[in-house]
Amino acid sequence: MDPDDAVQNPEEKEYSSVCVGREADIKKSERMTAVVHDREVVIFYHRGEYHAMDIRCYHSGGPLHLGEIEDFDGRPCIVCPWHKFKITLATGEGLYQSINPKDPSAKPKWCSKGIKQRIHTVTVENGNIYVTLSKEPFKCDSDFYATGKYKVIRSSP
Numbered sequence: 001m002d003p004d005d006a007v008q009n010p011e012e013k014e015y016s017s018v019c020v021g022r023e024a025d026i027k028k029s030e031r032m033t034a035v036v037h038d039r040e041v042v043i044f045y046h047r048g049e050y051h052a053m054d055i056r057c058y059h060s061g062g063p064l065h066l067g068e069i070e071d072f073d074g075r076p077c078i079v080c081p082w083h084k085f086k087i088t089l090a091t092g093e094g095l096y097q098s099i100n101p102k103d104p105s106a107k108p109k110w111c112s113k114g115i116k117q118r119i120h121t122v123t124v125e126n127g128n129i130y131v132t133l134s135k136e137p138f139k140c141d142s143d144f145y146a147t148g149k150y151k152v153i154r155s156s157p
């Protein structure tokens with residue numbers, strides 16, 4: 001996108017990609033945090049793939065950049081350090097285990113609550129990492145902590 005277009009159209013600016021760091025650095029640290037158009041995000045490098053999402057957990061605003069990554073049902077998830085909610089890195093779905101109360105002998109099954117954490121797009125160009133905020137129009141639970149009065153990062157006056 002032509003940077004001049006972004007300046008003329010503030011809505012477009014919000015969705016323009018932002019350079020957040022160097023590929024060599026995130027490959028070493030395996031995660032980094034960034035502010036992209038006043039939105040706090042965390043970027044993970046896990047098994048050769050990049051994933052970006054809102055940094056505050058959709059449940060109560062926990063710091064996802066301090067969580068551990070573990071596989072559940074074969075899907076890599078960030079485990080929120082506050083109450084251990086599991087969020088898939090690839091899609092932002094909240095996972096939980098359920099059992100059939102009518103069949104107590106049944107094994108607990110992993111289920112999805114749907115997309116709870118907003119996922120953003122990561123691209124790599126010339127060794128630099130860029131994040132483009134999600135334009136998906138649906139209301140995502142993590143928006144609550146990424147915008148409005150619970151937002152940690154404030155726009156500069």
Ligand code: FES
Pocket residue numbers: 057058059060061062080081082083084085
């Ligand atoms: Fe993340 Fe509660 S704040 S699990």
